Amino acid sequence: MGATGGTGQAVRELAPAVGHEVVALVRDPAVTRLPGARVTHGDARDPEALARALAGIDAVVSCLGVRLGQQPGTVRSAGTAALVAAMTASGVRRLVSVSTVGVGESVAAQSRTARLLWPLLVGAERLAEAERAEAAVRGSDLDWTIVRPPRLVDGPDTPVTVGVDVATGLRSQLSRAALARTLLDLLDTGAHRRGCVTVTRG
């Protein structure tokens, strides 16, 4: 999910090298090929498209999101709820889902400045959408891990710090390449099952 976005692209680039075959759910019908993945078409909120995409797969990495500068709307929460329902129905159990710092327990580990300014920078509604998407995942019986990064940047893979109480500030950032590696590590190791972790540049 979200395979055409920045993090999704990084996941596609890395996944085959660590032994995965990738199916990408893509909403733009004009995109018929993506490096590193087999393309299947449909909207993230469409149960039939999700069922088609889930056929024959073992696990889902969701990098679904609304690009910065666009109205948050309800795509993230509705798409995540639809994904959870489709995975539950199809018996695909493992889900690694990208969220954001500034949600849930990660707020308490933010610096005072970040606690005040992150909602203004990101947008309160965007954070509320991420909160609703997390609730859909946490309320499921799936084998889930929620991953909360700070500001994402392009650039090379770097060491990371992953944990429940990892402190973040306004300057915290993470490359999408490092996030992609962390998502695949979590997928492969099964670490932090039914848990939420923050991941930052280490």
Ligand SMILES: NC(=O)c1ccc[n+]([C@@H]2O[C@H](COP(=O)([O-])OP(=O)(O)OC[C@H]3O[C@@H](n4cnc5c(N)ncnc54)[C@H](OP(=O)(O)O)[C@@H]3O)[C@@H](O)[C@H]2O)c1
């Ligand atoms: N940017 C940051 O600094 C930051 C910080 C913390 C957390 N995050 C979160 O990290 C995740 C990845 O961020 P990113 O910047 O790498 O992602 P991104 O570039 O914004 O990509 C979002 C992806 O979601 C897809 N998508 C959106 N609506 C869809 C729909 N209705 N049906 C199917 N696919 C849909 C987009 O497809 P299209 O190509 O068709 O648009 C795209 O592939 C997001 O959840 C984001 O909120 C971002």
